[in-house]
Amino acid sequence: MARFKLTLEYDGSRFKGWQVQEDARSIQGQLIKAAKIVFETETVEVYGSGRTDAGVHALGQVAHIEVETKMPVKLMRQKLNDQLTHDINILSIDQAAQKFHARHDAVARSYVYHISRRRNAFGKHFMWWVKDPLNIDRMNAAAEYLVGMHDFKSFSNEKGTEKSSKVDLLQLKVVEKGDKLIVHVVASHFLWKMVRRIVGSLVEVGTGRIEPSKFKEWLEKPSIEPAKYTAPPGGLFLERVYFKGEKISTEFRTLL
Template sequence: MPLPDEERAGERRPASRPDPRLCYRLVIEYDGSRYAGWQEQREARTVAGELRRALSEALADRELDLGGAGRTDAGVHALGQVAHLRTTARLDGETLRQRANDLLPSDICVLDAALAKPGFHARHDALARYYLYQIALRRMAFAKKYVWWVRDPLDVEKMRAAAAALRGFHDFTAFSQKGPADHSLTRDEAARVESKLVDVHELTISLRPGFIVTRIGASHFLWRMARRIVGALVAVGAGKLTVDDIRQALRDKQPSELIAQLTAPAAGLFLERVEYPGEPVARAAEDVPARLGIPAEREALIRERKPAPRRRPLRGPGGNKARM
């Protein structure tokens, strides 16, 4: 039986023709509340689907190629999602950005568009991804789509100890779930991005007025990994798990039903930024609460406000409560 061309000894596959299309790099922010995630789906509204629709119309190109650095889940937001765009259209980046934003819904915004090197791939070329998660310490009327309100008192120092146990190069099987297949990947690419061995090089917990902000930076993220890490940290802070429980979950290298039940809600999670070779490390200039119009000074006043003393109701003639 003859071998396929690529397996014949001494023969090379013919060189592929260079792609004549231009490659652009897009930086996008979006509110994921109304979308079934980033990845395009036939029967669901997604961020990538809306972006493709707007770009196809703006560029008069129905065959464009679009891919993102992170496949965020339903309800997850982004401050700095990165996407590659290959198109036959030839525009400067600023014109492309403006045309796309004119056609996008108000909860998706292209922050930047620029020509990239040929062959740039938003996902494959990424060195690291950084997520931010917001935990609210009080009930909020306006920010509920962007936070997880945790009612239990949280011991932040215990949470930080658990975070220290999770930092480093570990098997994160216990903190993940088998996700949908990505058919755009080759076998080698899939093995790399779906490897359970993950280098978590940043995991910090910061106190803000009214919030606890967790930042996670890693080589790659398994499906639901960021939310399960946050859920486990909260469980440690609430006294429902110990730091030793976290270490044991890492050692077991097995799916954990307990960790799965602790998965944090999607609403508080943001893809903050994506890091590429040769680029300076940069973080979003503002914390998310400020972007939501919640000044830290106002939040501090709310947290420090003492409850007003209860007053006796005014009584009218005959001892009945007076109606106002």
């Protein structure tokens, strides 16, 4: 058996997220279906670096697959892409070490969120149109409170008490790009809905409806308030997955 590292992009608009779900279309499910055809097997597993929710996209998701094959990776990529629908594309395939694991070996993940400040023809599938004026300086002042190791329970939708809600947030910045604002966030890992709640709360700060110091309060004392500010999924993209030895970059890619 050989193990391979897959880097892929996808439009999550028509999927119920990354993870296989019964009677629902998923990225992982489509990859498994394609692999069964290409490698002529009934048993194949695909593991991703992390789950993306329904409607969330990826510019650089990483997964691994273990199969019995001597097929060259270039041909493997071509054959898998031929079996996949237009909204999933494998960018590269590399042979990996036998113990490589897309999720366990990842040391950080990067997301970007697209906010449009005007009505846009590409609309809700790929960005969030915010009609109110946004003050980027206020947003970045709030973002500074979140950088570092903190308890992000206020920004998470995780259930139960066993899983830790502490996350090492490495970078968080709001950048102006034409008529768009891009929120770029890098962390060791992310909790369920964490990025969307951070973005939605940043927008509330940008409009002046809440103060940047609210972020400090939410870190010190868990609150359900950020939940009501959760940003829609369409603007969110998993931008990159980092592995040991790779330098965390302040640069990032966007779709538009």
